[in-house]
Amino acid sequence: MRHPFFASLDWDQLLSKQIEAPFKPKLSADVFDVSNFDSQFTSEEAINSVVPTAKLDQIRRNQEAFNDFA
Secondary structure, three states: OOOHHHOOOOHHHHHOOOOOOOOOOOOOOOOOOOOOOOHHHHOOOOOOOOOOHHHHHHHHHHHHHHOOOO
């Protein structure tokens, strides 16, 4: 928070979600729309990854901390 990059940021407004995002991507109703991602990544082959059960449990336990994010 003390870094010069954040000098103009009002942290109280940020925490109370009163700051308008400087960029909002246009979203499509299509859940498979990847137009906001660089083709470098969307052209790669999909690779399945395994998340250990312990990590999934940790994510589920902490998920409520992000309920207000939109």
